[in-house]
Amino acid sequence: MSDARMPGSAVCSAQIDLSAIRDNAAVLAARVAPRLLAADLAADGYGHGAVATALAALRGGAASLTVSELDDARELRDAGIAVDIVAQRGLPSSGTARTWHDHEVYSAGAALYGLVEDAELRPAMRVSALVVGTKTIEAGEGVSYGYTYRAAARTNLALVGIGYADGLDRIASNVGTLLLGGKPRTIAGRVAMNALVLDLGEDTVRVGDEAVVFGDESRGEPRAAAWAAALGRSAAEVVSVFGQHLPRMTS
Known part of the structure; x- marks a missing residue:
């Protein structure tokens, strides 16, 4: 890759x-x-x-x-x-x-x-990462450590530069999704220290494209609460951990 x-x-x-x-x-x-x-x-x-x-x-x-x-x-x-x-x-x-x-x-x-369901309140944190590599694999090939994920058919993959050292819980392995290319993409295999892999199916992306973990629902992005719920965590826990590990950019 x-x-x-x-x-x-x-x-x-x-x-x-x-x-x-x-x-x-x-x-x-x-x-x-x-x-x-x-x-x-x-x-x-x-x-x-x-x-x-x-x-x-x-x-x-x-x-x-x-x-x-x-x-x-x-x-x-x-x-x-x-x-x-x-x-x-x-x-x-x-x-x-x-x-x-x-x-x-x-x-x-x-x-x-903005971590609660309330139309008058806006989320204040958005977490995203860039695609740093791409690859195509054939049916049966494994992905990431231990090959806990194997492709059911020929598929395209995106390597995204965020992992558990950045605050992304390893529980998300094979479960969590990131928004990339306008679609939710499932994490394929185990989350690594500084990277994860997304299954794109037949779709393609480019190095430098942005994958969103969570952000503003009004922009079509998943909410922090949705990401947290998928992992059995609270939204407060998720944003606190990301905020302590990631570079923060304020606007």
Whole structure:
């Protein structure tokens, strides 16, 4: 299989739409009024980047922030953020109300990042990777480590530059699908450390084409929740892991 990684560009990345976080915060703040909205920044802002997420949520109307540890609060203070910040240990989890300085506060987590079924909320993370190689195999030939996948007929394959070292769970082997060439393509064989293989059937793609793990449903892309459900995971877990492993690109 040919391998032609794209020099000077990220082969795989998590693209963070800060305007989605801002707009989601505005929607949620209006819904919970007169309660105040707190943005849940646990796990580095669910993998979206705590500081950038905090600033976007505050622009959207969040009144305070919650974090997991005191060190996380120090990072926000060092970035010049001066609103109330509460460490969550021992406090109610996201999606619940609490009282802070005589104000009732609603803590928003998954909804803030667009990870729930809600027409007014937009997903803030999109994960994609580039095709780095292509190959055609014959019926009966195996794919990837251990040949857990064998082609039922002559088929085209795409090698995509994302793997378990990038946060893509190995449970997705032979199960998960990525959107490539406008169609969902099943992962063929085991997910490797930095790559996976997609079965294209009779279709063809080119090196440099983009395969989407999840993104914005309004653009025809699969949702993070759909990817997570296929693996028996929660959407919050999936985005947090990807956000900790992939290069983040904000817009």
